[in-house]
Amino acid sequence: MTTWHDYLKEEGRPPSWPYPVRFEQEREVDTDILVIGGGIAGCWAAISAARLGMRVALVEKSDTVRSGSGGPGCDHWCNAPANPLSRVDPDGWARHMASRPYSNGIGIQIQCREDFDTLLEMEQMGGKIRDTEDEYVGVEGRDDKTKFMISPRYGTIHSYFPDPRMGEPNFNPPETRNNVVIRVWGSTFKPALKKECKRLGVQIFDRVMGTGLLTENGIQGARVIGATGFDTRTGEFLIFKSKATILSTAGAGSIWFMSMELGGYSNMHSRAISGDGTVMAFRAGAELTKMEAGGVVRIATGYKHKWYTGGGDASYENVPLVDANGKRLPYPIQGWVDAGAMVPAPGVEEKIREGILKGEYALPFYADFPSMPKVEQDATWKLMLGEEATTKVIIKTFNEAGFNTRKDMLQSYKFIEGQSLPQWREAGYGGGLLVDWNLKTSLDGLYAAGTQMFAPEDHSYAAATGRYAGRKAVAYARGIGESKLARDQIETIKNRVYAPVRRSGGIEWKELHAGIARVMQYYASEFRSESLFKMGMDALEKIETESVPMLYALDPHKLMRTLEDLSILEYAKIIIQASRARKASSLPLGFQRLDYPDVDPPEWNKFMTIKLENDKVKIGDLPPEFWGDMKQQYETHNRDYEGVYRGK
Amino acid sequence: MAKKELFALPNVQTPNRPVVFDPDYCTGCNICVEVCPIDVYIPNPEEGKPPIILHPEECWYCGTCAVDCPCPGAIKFNWPLQARGYWKNRETGKIGQI
Ligand SMILES: Cc1cc2nc3c(=O)[nH]c(=O)nc-3n(C[C@H](O)[C@H](O)[C@H](O)COP(=O)(O)OP(=O)(O)OC[C@H]3O[C@@H](n4cnc5c(N)ncnc54)[C@H](O)[C@@H]3O)c2cc1C
Ligand code: SF4
Ligand code: SF4
Numbered sequence: 001m002t003t004w005h006d007y008l009k010e011e012g013r014p015p016s017w018p019y020p021v022r023f024e025q026e027r028e029v030d031t032d033i034l035v036i037g038g039g040i041a042g043c044w045a046a047i048s049a050a051r052l053g054m055r056v057a058l059v060e061k062s063d064t065v066r067s068g069s070g071g072p073g074c075d076h077w078c079n080a081p082a083n084p085l086s087r088v089d090p091d092g093w094a095r096h097m098a099s100r101p102y103s104n105g106i107g108i109q110i111q112c113r114e115d116f117d118t119l120l121e122m123e124q125m126g127g128k129i130r131d132t133e134d135e136y137v138g139v140e141g142r143d144d145k146t147k148f149m150i151s152p153r154y155g156t157i158h159s160y161f162p163d164p165r166m167g168e169p170n171f172n173p174p175e176t177r178n179n180v181v182i183r184v185w186g187s188t189f190k191p192a193l194k195k196e197c198k199r200l201g202v203q204i205f206d207r208v209m210g211t212g213l214l215t216e217n218g219i220q221g222a223r224v225i226g227a228t229g230f231d232t233r234t235g236e237f238l239i240f241k242s243k244a245t246i247l248s249t250a251g252a253g254s255i256w257f258m259s260m261e262l263g264g265y266s267n268m269h270s271r272a273i274s275g276d277g278t279v280m281a282f283r284a285g286a287e288l289t290k291m292e293a294g295g296v297v298r299i300a301t302g303y304k305h306k307w308y309t310g311g312g313d314a315s316y317e318n319v320p321l322v323d324a325n326g327k328r329l330p331y332p333i334q335g336w337v338d339a340g341a342m343v344p345a346p347g348v349e350e351k352i353r354e355g356i357l358k359g360e361y362a363l364p365f366y367a368d369f370p371s372m373p374k375v376e377q378d379a380t381w382k383l384m385l386g387e388e389a390t391t392k393v394i395i396k397t398f399n400e401a402g403f404n405t406r407k408d409m410l411q412s413y414k415f416i417e418g419q420s421l422p423q424w425r426e427a428g429y430g431g432g433l434l435v436d437w438n439l440k441t442s443l444d445g446l447y448a449a450g451t452q453m454f455a456p457e458d459h460s461y462a463a464a465t466g467r468y469a470g471r472k473a474v475a476y477a478r479g480i481g482e483s484k485l486a487r488d489q490i491e492t493i494k495n496r497v498y499a500p501v502r503r504s505g506g507i508e509w510k511e512l513h514a515g516i517a518r519v520m521q522y523y524a525s526e527f528r529s530e531s532l533f534k535m536g537m538d539a540l541e542k543i544e545t546e547s548v549p550m551l552y553a554l555d556p557h558k559l560m561r562t563l564e565d566l567s568i569l570e571y572a573k574i575i576i577q578a579s580r581a582r583k584a585s586s587l588p589l590g591f592q593r594l595d596y597p598d599v600d601p602p603e604w605n606k607f608m609t610i611k612l613e614n615d616k617v618k619i620g621d622l623p624p625e626f627w628g629d630m631k632q633q634y635e636t637h638n639r640d641y642e643g644v645y646r647g648k
Numbered sequence: 649m650a651k652k653e654l655f656a657l658p659n660v661q662t663p664n665r666p667v668v669f670d671p672d673y674c675t676g677c678n679i680c681v682e683v684c685p686i687d688v689y690i691p692n693p694e695e696g697k698p699p700i701i702l703h704p705e706e707c708w709y710c711g712t713c714a715v716d717c718p719c720p721g722a723i724k725f726n727w728p729l730q731a732r733g734y735w736k737n738r739e740t741g742k743i744g745q746i
Contacts, residue, residue, distance in 0.1 A: 002669050003701045005660055012653070015700055018690045062685030066712040071685060187715070207687070232687065261662060261705035271686050271708035326738075370738045393711020394733075397725050401746040403735050408744065411734040557687055557703065 017555055023235035023501055024494070031057040031203065032477050033470070034242035036210035036227060037249035037277060039068025039270070040459055041450025041466030043193035044118065045246045048470030050200035051647060054477060057240060058202050059229050061209045061249075061272050061560070064194045068250065069270045069451075074186025074459040075388035076151055077129070079108075082116040085143055085150055085179045091631045093180060097457075098630065101588040101600075102290055102607065104455035106437055107465050109630040111457060115464035117644045119182065122463070124645065126192040128185035139379040140336055141183075149183035149383070152318055155340035174336075181340070183379070186387050186459070207232045209560050210249065210276060212493035213284040213446070214239075218486030220612060221285035224445035225483040228493050230563075235501070235556040237494060241485060243445070243477035246469050248462075249277030250451035251432060252571045256297075256425040256525065258517040259510075268426075269451075274564035275571035277452050281433055282574060287442035287611040289622065290454045291578035293430030295590035296420045318380055319367035321412055326368070329361060331414075349415075356415060364416045366409035377405040422526035427575060430589070432456065434609060437627070437637045438472040439465060442611065445480070447473045454607075499551065500562045506552035509562040515543055516569050524576050529594040536576045540569060578610045581619040661705040663728035667714060669698035674722035680713035689713070698722070 008014050033049040035042045038060030046058040060067050080086070081093035088096075094112035098105040123129045130147035131137075141150035155177050197204055214226040224245050229238040252275030254260055260271070282288060318335035322328050329352055332338035332345070355361040369377050385391045403410070432454040433441045441448050449469035450462030500506075523536025548566070553559040582589075583596045584604035609620040627633060666688060667680075676696040681689045688707050689699035714725045727733075727746060735744045 002667075002698060003660070003665055003704065005657060005664075007700050008657065009655060012655075015690065015693055015702075018693070062687075063682055066683045066710065066716070067685045072710045072712050072715070270710070271706060364734075366736055368738070390708070390710045393709070393714050393725050396711070396714065397727060397746050398733065398735075402744060403746070407737055407739065408735045409738050411736065561706075 019233040019556070021235055021556070022231070023556070024237060024498055026237045026239060028239045028241065029057055029203070029205075030241045031055050032243045033057070033473050034227060034240050034245045035059065035470075036229075036245065036247050036280075037061075037068075037450075037452070038064040038194075038197075038204070038206075039248060039250060039450065040070040040190075040193075040462040041250075041452065041469070042068075042246070042248035043190070043197060044463045044466030045248060045447075045449050045470040045473070046197050046202045047193065047200060048467040049246075049474050050197070050202050050470075051645060052471060052474040054474050056200075056202045057205060057242070058197060059205045059208045059210050059227070059238075059240070061207070061232065061276075062270075063206045064197065064204055065191050067190070067270070067272065069268065069273070070186065070389065070459050070462065071190045071270065072187065072389040073387045073392055074189060075183055075384045075386075075391075076153055076458070077115070077119055077182040077184045077186075077460045078153065078458045079111055079180055080116045080119060080182055080460060081112050081178075081180045082114075083119075083148065083179070083182060084146065085148060087176075088178050088180060093178075094630055098625075101605075101624075102293065102455055104435075104453060104457075105625060105627040105630050106435060106439070106633075107453055107456065107461060109627075109634045110439075110468050111461040111464045113634060113638075114468060114641075115460040118460065118464045118467050119184070120644050121467075122184075122189060122192070125196045126188065128188045129182065136375060136379050136383065138373075138375045140376065141179075149379070150177075150179045151181040151183045151384075152336045152340040153181040153334055154178055155336065155338075177336075183383055184387065185383070186389070187392055205229065205238065208238055209563065210280060211497050211563060212489075213245065213280045214241075214485050214489055215284050215443075216483060216486075218489030220283075220615065221443065223483075224284060224443050226485055227280070228490060228497075230497055230556070230559070232556050232560040235559065237497070239485065239490060241483070243480040243483075244447060244473035245445060246447040246449060246466075246473050247277040247281055247433065247441075247452050248449045248466060248469075249273070251275065251430075251456070252278065252427050252568060254513070254517070255427055255568055255572055255575070256423060256517055256520050258514040258521075260513070273451075274567050275427075276564065276567045277448075278432060278574075279567040279570040281441060281443070281446065281448075282570070282610075282612060284446070285443060285612055286446060287434045287609050287620070288431055288454070288574065288578070289434045289607045289609045290589070291427075291431035291574050291610055292582050292591055292608065293589040294425045294427050294575070295430075296422055297424045297426045318384070319369055319410070320371055321414075322366055322368045322371075322409070324362035324364055324366070327361065328368075329365060352415065365412040365414065367412055368409050369405040370407060370409065372405075374406070381405045423521040425520075425525055425590075427571070430455065431575070431578070434622075437633050438476070439469040440472065440476070445476070447476075496566075497559075497563065499549075500553040501559055503550070503552045506550035507547055508552060509558060509565045512543070512547060512551060512562070512565045513568065515547065516540065516565065516572050519543070520572055520575070524572070524579060526592065527594055528579055528592060530580065531595075533576050533580050537573065540573050540576070544569065574610060577617050578608060578619075581608050581610070663707070664704050665701060665726050666704055666707040666709065666728075667701070668724045668726050670721055670724070671698055672721075673719050674698040675719055677718065680717055680723060683712045683716045685710065685712070
């Protein structure tokens, strides 16, 4: 007996709900620092705040041990230019990264200055960051003294953006490499972070979903003094009172996907990521930016073949790609010879596609593991894929089924499955909370870290910015006295949260989700214009007024999913409203307006911001590098930074 | 013995079975229930028995249930048909699939 249907058939009745049911019952928690979202950024924030002696409460929708996108693992500690093998100056590399349009210079500077210290602290806590067992002696990039494994990624340029210099063999000779990315054993990280949280006395609230922020006197735009949550197994209502609050619930994953049931969701985010934090902050009056940004989902699971099916789209990895007859494709790989390319130069894919049509390249394509030296095969298969999050179980199943890198070539799905539909978009890596050099949002008492901020980067960025937000929130909280929660604000949230379980029938979350996704596919996707936006807003508002009052959830779990989709509904509305405000098209923002076809005209080279004031949307803008001189600002704000943790 | 009655049941969700438990090896410790970030499982009402897969279609294939299980052989990952990868032996050309 394994499935619910099996159980029903055998027992003649469904299993009872296994947890006590406590809908609407309240529990109050008083803390100094409240962290909402216990992923990478959240755990690091909690740890750094607790190390400074503050009482910390960490609220996590799943279980902190494996939650979030980085919960299962991480194989690349990207952009650690302060590591001893690096050949670039951290401040210079930060400027290089921040020169990509609409990036976040504040977060990037913090990452480049502090993520190597963060990595060393990861090791102190029990995370594995070096080849201590000498498993990979002889692998290119391994430093025999430190036992760090430098990755080929970002070999000579930070290659998120296509660059014509990429893809030329031997472009990346050893003496000119940047050495900024370190291969790590990231499956050891999350359990170690949770353990450290516990050791430091962080109060962990697992399976609690944050549902709303509480502000002074319940006023929108006022200081944040706590939050509410609900237990996703029991339905209990939690009220947190805090001196400072850090949001780290990441972005929103699935706004444009109608169904989330086809083999594992669909992008680079955990299933649990649904824009909750962004929406909570927006409702409280915080300013967001870059919300109009988006792009076609490239790495998808289910809809497209899983990129992470161990070289399922091997073009992403560092294994040479060959056609069905063994002919090498001119597709750059993330290996040493191709500069650690993450994205091919423009035109490369088109050339291959034409080659397929002309019979030059035979489908399907394969990742030619056997052509690599054995140690490189192992480093790619066991370390890179073995540690890169959801891939650990993939190599496990492949190994068990008899796949062997010594003999076998993995199929690549990159070309055979075709392009992603332009309507399958993702918002997760674009918009988010606006922050200052303290990672404080536009609201007093509210901080943000990791993917929760606008224009986020990757794992080490989430870790370093979480660690930074923790210490900045503590500095603020030290000067804060008692505050009084506004009961009417709590009641408003409570009514919203429990409305679906107070009904005994109606529509369920899956239909709501599909309905929102459909609207976004039609009215806020590849083609955008004022008239489409208007139709989109009207359609979302129709859902809000007609369908939301019919939402129904049977148990606490379904209530969680329902509330996630209510976040997504709000998030979708924010996207459309922010999109309306940008009256120009933009390539880096993935933003094509039919009514304003000019692409990136100079006067629109600015961040558009959006917030609520008295429940009315207010649009603003900020200059492209509003953060100022990155090095100087960082130093001014961090004179007291003490480097790697030396406490017990 | 279970009753052999024919019930009127709705269609199963798809995919339906992200993992297959082996009751001979599974101790019912529920570690997989606790690590699963999605609450795909609930504990079996009968102690010592494998968990029940309640929300299979919400699984994001993170694999941590199978990776963190302390009992070898207790839980086997079960990719849905459409997500089973292929490979080819370089010498023989023979196609393999998980
Ligand atoms: C398969 C995969 C492989 C990856 N590999 C790498 C890699 O090798 N290198 C790299 O640099 N990056 C990698 N990444 C990206 C990296 O994992 C993310 O950048 C990182 O996890 C972001 O950290 P975060 O804290 O912002 O978000 P997350 O780690 O996702 O944490 C967000 C947390 O918030 C919780 N949450 C959400 N809503 C709520 C709520 N309402 N209340 C309470 N909690 C909530 C979630 O459960 C989650 O735990 C990978 C991602 C994936 C999916
Ligand atoms: S499968 Fe493993 S982790 Fe899950 S209950 Fe059985 S023994 Fe425990
Ligand atoms: S693979 Fe991940 S999401 Fe799916 S059941 Fe296992 S732990 Fe849960």
